[in-house]
Amino acid sequence: MSLATVRPSACPACEAAPAAEALAARAPQPDARLLVSVPGVHCAGCISSIEQDLARMEGVNSARLNLTLKRLSIDARAGIEPQDIIARLERLGYDAYEMDAGTISMTETQRQGRDLLMRVGVSGFAMMNIMLLSVAVWAGADGPTRDLFHLISALIAIPTVAFAGQPFFRNAWKALRAGRMDMDGPISVAIILTLFISLYESLLSGAHAYFEAVVMLIFFLLVGRYLDFRARAAARSAAQELAALEVPRAIRLEDGQESTVNVTDLAAGEVVLVRPGGRIPVDGVVLEGQSEIDRALLTGETLPVYAATGHAVSAGEVNLTGPLQVRVTAAGKDSSLHRMADLVANAESARTRYTTIAQRAAAAYAPTIPILSFAAFIVWYWISGGDLRLALNIAVASLIITCPCALGLAVPAVVTAASGKLFRKGLLIKDGSALERLAEVDTVIFDKTGTLTMGTPVPTNLDQHPAEAVSVALALAEASSHPLAQALALALRDQGATPAAVEAITEQAGYGVEGDWQGRRVRLGRAPWVGAEPHSMTAAYLAIGDTTHAFTFTDQLRPGAVEVVQALQAQGKSVRLISGDVLAAVQDLAARLGISDWQAEALPQDKAQAISDLHGQGHKVLMVGDGLNDTVALSAAHVSISPASALDAARAASDMVLLGRDLSPVAEAVRMSKTALKRIRENLWQSAIYNVIFVPIALFGFATPLWAAFVMSISSISVTLNALRLK
Amino acid sequence: MEVLAILIPVSLFLGFLGLAAFLWTLRKGMYDDPEGDGQRILDTRYDDKPKPVERDE
Numbered sequence: 001m002s003l004a005t006v007r008p009s010a011c012p013a014c015e016a017a018p019a020a021e022a023l024a025a026r027a028p029q030p031d032a033r034l035l036v037s038v039p040g041v042h043c044a045g046c047i048s049s050i051e052q053d054l055a056r057m058e059g060v061n062s063a064r065l066n067l068t069l070k071r072l073s074i075d076a077r078a079g080i081e082p083q084d085i086i087a088r089l090e091r092l093g094y095d096a097y098e099m100d101a102g103t104i105s106m107t108e109t110q111r112q113g114r115d116l117l118m119r120v121g122v123s124g125f126a127m128m129n130i131m132l133l134s135v136a137v138w139a140g141a142d143g144p145t146r147d148l149f150h151l152i153s154a155l156i157a158i159p160t161v162a163f164a165g166q167p168f169f170r171n172a173w174k175a176l177r178a179g180r181m182d183m184d185g186p187i188s189v190a191i192i193l194t195l196f197i198s199l200y201e202s203l204l205s206g207a208h209a210y211f212e213a214v215v216m217l218i219f220f221l222l223v224g225r226y227l228d229f230r231a232r233a234a235a236r237s238a239a240q241e242l243a244a245l246e247v248p249r250a251i252r253l254e255d256g257q258e259s260t261v262n263v264t265d266l267a268a269g270e271v272v273l274v275r276p277g278g279r280i281p282v283d284g285v286v287l288e289g290q291s292e293i294d295r296a297l298l299t300g301e302t303l304p305v306y307a308a309t310g311h312a313v314s315a316g317e318v319n320l321t322g323p324l325q326v327r328v329t330a331a332g333k334d335s336s337l338h339r340m341a342d343l344v345a346n347a348e349s350a351r352t353r354y355t356t357i358a359q360r361a362a363a364a365y366a367p368t369i370p371i372l373s374f375a376a377f378i379v380w381y382w383i384s385g386g387d388l389r390l391a392l393n394i395a396v397a398s399l400i401i402t403c404p405c406a407l408g409l410a411v412p413a414v415v416t417a418a419s420g421k422l423f424r425k426g427l428l429i430k431d432g433s434a435l436e437r438l439a440e441v442d443t444v445i446f447d448k449t450g451t452l453t454m455g456t457p458v459p460t461n462l463d464q465h466p467a468e469a470v471s472v473a474l475a476l477a478e479a480s481s482h483p484l485a486q487a488l489a490l491a492l493r494d495q496g497a498t499p500a501a502v503e504a505i506t507e508q509a510g511y512g513v514e515g516d517w518q519g520r521r522v523r524l525g526r527a528p529w530v531g532a533e534p535h536s537m538t539a540a541y542l543a544i545g546d547t548t549h550a551f552t553f554t555d556q557l558r559p560g561a562v563e564v565v566q567a568l569q570a571q572g573k574s575v576r577l578i579s580g581d582v583l584a585a586v587q588d589l590a591a592r593l594g595i596s597d598w599q600a601e602a603l604p605q606d607k608a609q610a611i612s613d614l615h616g617q618g619h620k621v622l623m624v625g626d627g628l629n630d631t632v633a634l635s636a637a638h639v640s641i642s643p644a645s646a647l648d649a650a651r652a653a654s655d656m657v658l659l660g661r662d663l664s665p666v667a668e669a670v671r672m673s674k675t676a677l678k679r680i681r682e683n684l685w686q687s688a689i690y691n692v693i694f695v696p697i698a699l700f701g702f703a704t705p706l707w708a709a710f711v712m713s714i715s716s717i718s719v720t721l722n723a724l725r726l727k
Numbered sequence: 728m729e730v731l732a733i734l735i736p737v738s739l740f741l742g743f744l745g746l747a748a749f750l751w752t753l754r755k756g757m758y759d760d761p762e763g764d765g766q767r768i769l770d771t772r773y774d775d776k777p778k779p780v781e782r783d784e
Contacts, residue, residue, distance in 0.1 A: 044769035052772075067763030114753060121749045129742040133735075145731070152735060 034074040034082050037097045039426055039659030041070055097644050116226045119164040123219040126160035130212040138706045150202035153211040164218050165191055183362040186369040190399045197396045213400045213708040220716045224408035227416040250281040266331040274319045284326035286311045290510035291322035296449050306510050321482055322509025356433045358411040361684050373399040376699050398698035400708050406687035406715035411680055413723035418676040426660040427669050434655035437639040438673035440620045444568050447625035448579035452561045457487045457553035469549045473542045475499035476513045476524035484540045520545040560664030565593045567667035578602050580629050607633035626650050683719040690715040
């Protein structure tokens with residue numbers, strides 16, 4: 001297998017992984033672990049059919065499907081490539097995408113997640129145990145019994161706070177050193193101060209100690225943090241690890257000798273060989289060879305472009321039919337791919353940092369906590385005529401009651417519920433604030449090739465040709481790797497056609513395929529070459545002797561494309577189509593989908609310009625695109641979505657990734673984001689109302705630990721339930 | 728009230744037991760795929776005999 005020799009190990013980052021990992025105790029495995037994303041799995045049947053099928057596959061030791069992450073991990077011998085697994089899954093009827101198994105960030109993410117969950121667990125168990133003792137105190141235990149219970153509570157609470165509270169202390173310290181004020185500062189102060197005052201009270205056999213409230217606060221806040229973390233981490237890892245389409249390697253030709261080198265090592269003037277099916281690694285000029293080039297990902301053009309000696313080619317294009325020798329004019333940083341990356345970076349830095357509703361709420365709320373309790377302290381110190389202990393107690397009570405337990409859960413609970421629902425429908429949210437931004441969108445811009453369409457041609461007029469033409473065309477088409485030929489062969493086979501006995505078939509790279517049939521010359525290829533009149537639509541031309549036939553093609557619509565456009569228009573969004581493809585193709589698609597506002601032959605800069613013009617007019621734009629030519633637009637838009645089949649650069653630039661083939665989750669996401677934003681607002685109001693009611697109680701000195709515990713749990717539970725109402 | 732001398736250590740011990748069990752399940756990765764684990768019950772492959780133990784985990 002030639003692929004196996006070109007590719008590095010299946011786990012490129014393994015060598016880079018730190019040896020300090022706890023896992024290092026295990027012996028190094030010669031076998032590779034492959035990860036494949038399978039967005040279509042949903043049931044027990046999927047699990048057993050996939051796992052059983054792969055278990056029978058040669059070279060696979062074991063396969064396990066994670067239904068929550070819709071991810072298949074395979075333990076296989078070194079020779080097995082992800083492509084083999086993906087091909088096998090596709091035969092079973094599942095779309096699959098390769099993921100990079102070795103990235104350090106994933107193990108790091110998992111470690112962080114478990115770390116947070118462990119702190120949640122520790123504070124949860126501590127909370128329950130302290131609560132057992134507290135209930136006895138609230139029920140009327142007093143005297144030495146109460147003091148004993150308080151001290152035992154302190155014994156549990158202090159180590160728990162020291163361990164489980166670390167994320168807050170660390171963040172608060174970081175913010176303090178940077179001179180910022182965020183939510184973690186007041187929280188840390190509240191936790192530590194309450195703990196100390198409670199300990200002091202217990203030692204002096206005071207009536208009130210807030211140990212359970214402190215631990216409960218930590219518990220609920222950690223739950224919010226964990227939800228928030230999980231929503232971000234799951235999305236981030238999956239989007240990152242969908243492996244890069246392009247291998248950054250090239251075949252260099254030196255005195256007729258081929259050697260595989262990194263693209264970064266190439267210099268201008270050197271010659272590289274690009275085999276059919278390979279991606280052109282550099283900008284350059286064709287030195288030798290004829291072929292056709294697929295520029296869809298760079299420009300959005302569906303039709304391959306002819307390339308021969310002297311033609312310029314750019315990095316990122318795919319060579320289709322014949323081998324090409326390309327003299328490098330620009331590699332690495334100077335190539336057109338890199339210039340695109342620079343444009344993306346510019347667009348991203350221009351996009352002002354979006355402040356989420358949670359950040360705004362926290363910024364407004366954070367200072368009020370210490371101010372209120374400090375005011376309570378001063379006022380009570382003055383009223384009571386210098387009773388320090390009373391003033392401190394009331395200050396601590398108001399501190400702990402104002403602490404934003406529900407506020408910490410209000411947003412993550414909704415985001416988790418919404419992103420979970422959307423994930424099940426096949427949409428992955430990479431950025432937590434994307435949901436909020438999506439809710440504000442009023443204009444949706446679609447790319448054409450690869451987004452609204454599958455980017456694969458489908459023949460349209462097969463039934464208009466005589467049987468002999470069909471069978472000759474099939475014989476010729478099967479001999480070519482050109483996308484039109486392959487699409488034609490596939491469609492004809494599906495119709496049950498049989499290939500004619502064409503002899504001496506040869507492929508003329510860049511022109512087509514020819515052969516002899518019943519003593520006549522037959523050709524399938526470009527119009528001038530076969531001697532046919534060019535058609536206005538995309539077509540492959542067949543010549544049998546002197547008679548010619550034109551097989552026309554159209555680009556297949558992505559499933560759900562019609563529905564998504566209709567649904568978005570029904571929701572009152574203005575839908576636009578901007579494509580780099582030629583006018584006729586774009587016009588045709590716009591008409592089919594009912595989009596009146598379209599633009600063809602747009603350069604990447606034009607797309608980004610259209611978006612910034614709309615932003616200038618006060619519109620908020622959702623960009624849906626997949627190509628390299630979309631990346632600038634994707635990063636310039638208010639919020640962006642790309643399909644999983646998109647280039648990794650496009651996926652990286654977008655906020656959400658469509659996992660399946662179907663486009664319809666886009667409309668669903670827009671609708672869901674509106675409801676989610678409504679729930680978030682409701683939750684913020686709810687937690688504010690709890691504070692409005694209970695803060696005065698605390699300030700007037702009526703608050704007891706029982707009140708604090710009651711308010712915290714009831715407000716946390718009510719915001720969580722409200723989030724779960726999301727449909 | 729002497730019974731407290733027994734009950735409190737017992738409740739603390741049980742709490743620790745629960746915590747230890749939770750940490751054990753966490754380390755074993757039992758929360759990695761809650762949905763899949765729920766669906767796997769419906770799998771009929773190991774109804775007659777248990778699944779053979781794999782060498783890792």
